[in-house]
Amino acid sequence: MAVPPIQRSLRSAAPGNSWLLDTLLGLLVVCALPLAITTIPNTLSVVARLLPADIDQVGLMRTHGLALPALMLTVPLAAVALRRVPAAHLMLAGLALVALSDAAGGYAATELLVGVVRVLRGVGCGVLVPATLVAVWARTPVLRGLWAGTFSLSLLTAQALALWPLDAVSSWKVTLQPYPLVTGVALALAAAYLLASMVLGRPEAPVFEVGERGRLLLCVVLAAGVAVVAISTASAGWRAPPVVLLAATAVFGLLALASIGAVESRRAAYVLVAVGVVLLPSAAQVTLVEMGGLGGPGLRGLWFPYVVAGVLAIGAAVAVGMFAVGAGRWLAPLGLLSMVAGLCSVRLAVPSADGMVLVVPFTLLAVGAAVAVTATLREVGIGAAAFGLSLCAAGVLAGFLLGTGVQMALLDGVRSAQELVDNFVGALHWWALIGGFLLVAIIVLAAVLARRPEGDEDVLLVPTPQDGPGSGSEAVDCAGDRRKWGDAFAAADDPGRDGGERLDEGAPEGVRSVAAGHAFAEPEGEPEGEPAEGAVPAVPPQAKSPEDDRAP
Known part of the structure; x- marks a missing residue:
């Protein structure tokens, strides 16, 4: 499969x-x-x-x-x-x-x-x-x-x-x-x-x-x-x-x-x-x-x-x-x-x-x-x-x-x-x-x-449909509906959804986004774009098909 x-x-x-x-x-x-x-x-x-x-x-x-x-x-x-x-x-x-x-x-x-x-x-x-x-x-x-x-x-x-x-x-x-x-x-x-x-x-x-x-x-x-x-004002007259x-x-x-x-x-x-x-x-x-x-x-x-x-x-x-x-x-x-x-x-x-x-x-x-x-x-x-x-x-x-x-x-x-x-x-x-x-x-x-600083908008990361899930993302503004990181994890587990949500200030330090139902962590000092060793990738690697092992 x-x-x-x-x-x-x-x-x-x-x-x-x-x-x-x-x-x-x-x-x-x-x-x-x-x-x-x-x-x-x-x-x-x-x-x-x-x-x-x-x-x-x-x-x-x-x-x-x-x-x-x-x-x-x-x-x-x-x-x-x-x-x-x-x-x-x-x-x-x-x-x-x-x-x-x-x-x-x-x-x-x-x-x-x-x-x-x-x-x-x-x-x-x-x-x-x-x-x-x-x-x-x-x-x-x-x-x-x-x-x-x-x-x-x-x-x-x-x-x-x-x-x-x-x-x-x-x-x-x-x-x-x-x-x-x-x-x-x-x-x-x-x-x-x-x-x-x-x-x-x-x-x-x-x-x-x-x-x-x-x-x-x-x-x-x-x-x-x-x-x-x-209590002091009531008792002291x-x-x-x-x-x-x-x-x-x-x-x-x-x-x-x-x-x-x-x-x-x-x-x-x-x-x-x-x-x-x-x-x-x-x-x-x-x-x-x-x-x-x-x-x-x-x-x-x-x-x-x-x-x-x-x-x-x-x-x-x-x-x-x-x-x-x-x-x-x-x-x-x-x-x-x-x-x-x-x-x-x-x-x-x-x-x-x-x-x-x-x-x-x-x-x-x-x-x-x-x-x-x-x-x-x-x-x-x-x-x-x-x-x-x-x-x-x-x-x-x-x-x-x-x-x-x-x-x-x-x-x-x-x-x-x-x-x-x-x-x-x-x-x-x-x-x-x-x-x-x-x-x-x-x-x-x-x-x-409580005014949002300029440029501090929430972004929803949605995979580009033409390339398939996980191959890319486009940024969609969702500043009007900020969701905390705990809710984002729950939403990402919905099989009917593609993509994920970017986490706001409530997320633990280092946790950057939720994409295709998986967390992605960026340790400090690692270059952006390449996942660090041991990090959970945004999209799991494609499994090897059993058909590839069959003898010709």
Whole structure:
């Protein structure tokens, strides 16, 4: 046989498309992501009247807020662990920790136990968020879009979902175990997904880019600093100016850390920092202003706007994930501009006694965030996506800290209930203004610092058809659809494709291209054009035909 058999590439092929695995994973994402993000808000003050008199209520509220620092410290550490541990195992472990915190919450009666329960829940949810992202990364674009849309919707509705179980409750411990039934359902789905992956074939774990471990560990250090600042300001009774200054410093530090890495990595990190700092803190303030006691429609009047915003956000994210190939350069800033428009509408429409008006700001915020996140995640590898997600988690706490400083400045010295309400609404309007300018600044920053240097385009190497595979290549520009080197290996193993893809900055040093399903390495110092001794050739040598050995 004159034609040699097709050899496998150095990396295994893309995972198989199993409808059962995709269905289970999609249901798990829809169930687990909102459950994880709902852990963030501190709602103990809502049920303060139910707290026992012999407990330090101020200290209890501080320890209740430990869930967010625990979550944001766990996200980058879990991302590092996902380089070795399968996502299905970590999703099950994270949900097991959440279920354990639900069970222990019913027995927490002291400040110490409340802190332990909330930290345990924060750790479990911090494992869930990156594990679900890594799990959908190896599947279809629909699941990636579903993840981004559900993530954006969860940030929008987290405050409302945290408040919903507290309506007419008789025990303050409901704040420690808000959705035990949802936790059980998510745990069952995670177990079913793990079992199905073992039976049907485990999905291949995405390949993390070289150097991402170091950036993730840097994110842990920065997140720890933000956590220390937030806990210190809450426990030491700081005034508004230093709180605002430290929060602004934290946001600046997140943007500085986001500036490390390749072009697409920077763009994705900027977008996720913006979404983290602005979306949940803004939605939380809007939700609190619209409570029935302040003249708003209450939670029941907000669910229709939330549902409309959620459906549109998930639909937009899925559409971008499926069809908007290489459009991240303009879709990401467009999504952030939609969030700016949403904050402008907050200043115009909030407060409102009619919840229907809130369809506009909620939709602009949720759809804008979903489009921006999906568009940027399409153009990066899983390591850069996990890094951006870690910055997003730290950005949520920085945004809450900044919003709290603005509220402290406006609520200091109020003398009447009406003045309290007016200043509370004024704080929301000021925050919307600050958030809008911050988004515009990040759009400009991304346009300047995430700009591709001139001449740095991606090239697809396609064999010339007239000479046959491997005899030559023509360069085709594919700068609009950069793919990381791990995906390039998987694509090259497709027997229906000829040629390969040139690798970008995410490839290990020395690995130059993928052509005809094989890696090609160029050691330093070797002349270009002649493969070094021991290197894997771009095209395997033609095998000797058995017919040549036959006797005449």
